[in-house]
Amino acid sequence: MGMGVSVREAIAKRAAEEIKDGMIINLGIGIPTLVANYIPADVNVMFHTENGVLGMGPAPLKGEEDANLCNAGGIPITVVPGASYFDSTLAFGITRRGLLDITILGAFEVSEKGDLANWIVPGKIVSGMGGAVDLAQKAKKVVVLMNHTDKHGNPKIVRECTLPLTAEKCVDLIITDMAVIEVTEQGLSLLEVEASYTVEDVMKATGAEFHVADLVK
């Protein structure tokens, strides 16, 4: 997404605060993957991957990879005590049944109603939705991590998405390099502004209105 390492890490670190003890979690590829590095040791969670593992652990040491133990992105993983292997229908059964407490995803656009577009980029070859529709539509909490604007400086948080939707009204929280914004029934609500920006900066970089009454920092 063209962010510096420290910005990516800051976003991942902030996202980790959304993770509570006992949660079942699915992390998307990219920055969401980094979130696992910032979960405090006393917070016990189970990571879910849609190919068919509940209880993913950290990456294996180099040379200790097992080609038959990978996440949905094909990257080697380990498992923690209490992990289980199952077929992919059960992995998506957990998802559709609403048992994922949180999913953390990237996005191209998010609308003020929480519509999510993270699938099709116009002009690019369509790569298929994979598990994105299932996850966005069914996780109890959907957190989007992204740059506040695209590489041309255009807002990615908009009144109406221009790209085809992955799912309607699904996003609960948006964490960007500039701010943390909640999607509520009453519209967007600015919760936090990154130290090097002002509320006005965030307003200019956002393509939709938001409430600031709940600003916490």
Place this chain on the structure above:
Amino acid sequence: MGMGVSVREAIAKRAAEEIKDGMIINLGIGIPTLVANYIPADVNVMFHTENGVLGMGPAPLKGEEDANLCNAGGIPITVVPGASYFDSTLAFGITRRGLLDITILGAFEVSEKGDLANWIVPGKIVSGMGGAVDLAQKAKKVVVLMNHTDKHGNPKIVRECTLPLTAEKCVDLIITDMAVIEVTEQGLSLLEVEASYTVEDVMKATGAEFHVADLVK
């Protein structure tokens, strides 16, 4: 069914001739259960039970029953080498997918088109269809074992069933105390007559017409 032991055994023995090496088999309760006793030792088959076992073996010795290892009728069983346990959706997946080579069932009525009624008896309390509809509709070969007539002497093989159907046009072969009758596209065909009866006896006891051209004994 009000048959003597030797008649029940004769029917079960004849039914066992339908079983070929390599078959996957589901036996209903009653006489069909006895069929397993007459399969030659060199014919290797796998017995399926709809609660979730493939590879049922003979009954355990008295005192060696395991309450957690029973057939669909709740009767203790054993398993043979190659057996597997699975949940009931997989048991019926095997059935609906057409992987049961043969099912052997009892019946109240069979029509000349192979319609089967073995579920609801008028005036009696409905007990539910259990797995009978699945088995009758989807097994590759459906063999019915029954008395040729009811206890009042009325034919159970009829032009049209009077009882509600379990499944339409599903029966392939009928084995009774009097005869073996095949259900073909062209109608019923008498294959065998039990030694103590004549073709005329069978005609009188049957409520539908049948061909006798293919009579083998």
Place this chain on the structure above:
Amino acid sequence: MKKVRSVEEAIRYIKSGSSLMVGGFGGIGNPPTLIKAILESGVDELTLICNDAGFPHIGVGQIITEGRAARLIASHIGSNPNAGKFMHEDKLDIEFSPQGTLVERIRAGGVGLGGILTDIGVNGLVAEGKEKVVVDGKAFLIETPLTADISIVYAKKADEFGNLIFDKSARNTNPLVAMAGTITIAEAEEIVPVGELNPEEIVTPGAFVDIVVKSEGVNWAWAWE
């Protein structure tokens, strides 16, 4: 994520009028300790969802025999005459499904599907009152998913996260029922610490299980005894 509770705590979730789904098949695999506690708790007017009505004094059959169920969704009641008697006396409302359809309806509820299409019974009594759709020129029944307020299941082993393994043919409907409860209570013969079960052998992942209780073992004589 420690889900082990006492039986008393666990069954507090089951109230008169609750829908209660019970794992098992012909009594085998019904959870004995939970059923005993449910009977003792005095709840009634239950909607029971179970493969069958068991036997009068075995497993889930006792809930029917004692008149605690107002409604039953099952495939077969032949082995429990009380079910038929109460149905006849309008004390028990029964909905029958073919067995293969019933278990797929439970699974559909458990994995969050809106239903399944099947041709089982499409031309007979089974089809009465059900919507049909034609796909590629072939008619299918729309069979709706089943879920319940509470599911109770019987496992051989559970770990403290609720991962379950089952015992031989007592597996039957238990892994399906375990997925279909809004709250799922698993009764296990043995409860082990997290990490003791091999991840390959786990049949029901703990995500589907809310409460684990220790089984006191079967408290009925089997039909074949």
Place this chain on the structure above:
Amino acid sequence: MKKVRSVEEAIRYIKSGSSLMVGGFGGIGNPPTLIKAILESGVDELTLICNDAGFPHIGVGQIITEGRAARLIASHIGSNPNAGKFMHEDKLDIEFSPQGTLVERIRAGGVGLGGILTDIGVNGLVAEGKEKVVVDGKAFLIETPLTADISIVYAKKADEFGNLIFDKSARNTNPLVAMAGTITIAEAEEIVPVGELNPEEIVTPGAFVDIVVKSEGVNWAWAWE
């Protein structure tokens, strides 16, 4: 009931124009020996059904890269640029399903259902061209079952009857694909006599498997290497 065959015998069932379903997810769990033999056999115009298009030189991805598929049913092709390129050039027709829907469609085919109802994608692009039904006031898509002339899967162990167990996350779509083939060929790392597998640990019962072949092991470098 002895189902062990040579790879040469096994792949004779796969012809140009066949529909071929392949177990695996991102290359992991694709059967390497069978894929190699299929490539060498020269068949083309295949309809491939697989979770994804793999990577260009890994697993099922090679069948696409070598131009042997005319049609692909999958949930994702992002890791194999050749799939996108051929689609763009009208050399490859692709049907996308959400991943959870795709695997349920394969399962539905495998267990003989007429389809499933799901609300995944019911209000978006996913719904285009699909029939909707309303059940209890809620709209669902009718998603049709998938089967294939031939299914090929990768197992850790098979016995001679075709009972299968899988290896860690290489289980993924393999047990589903194993059920959905008119003919199912299982490639196993190890083949054992009947009776050596514990009935509790078997994931795919041999009833679904027609042919077992011995794996020669993975013949590609992994994407992460």
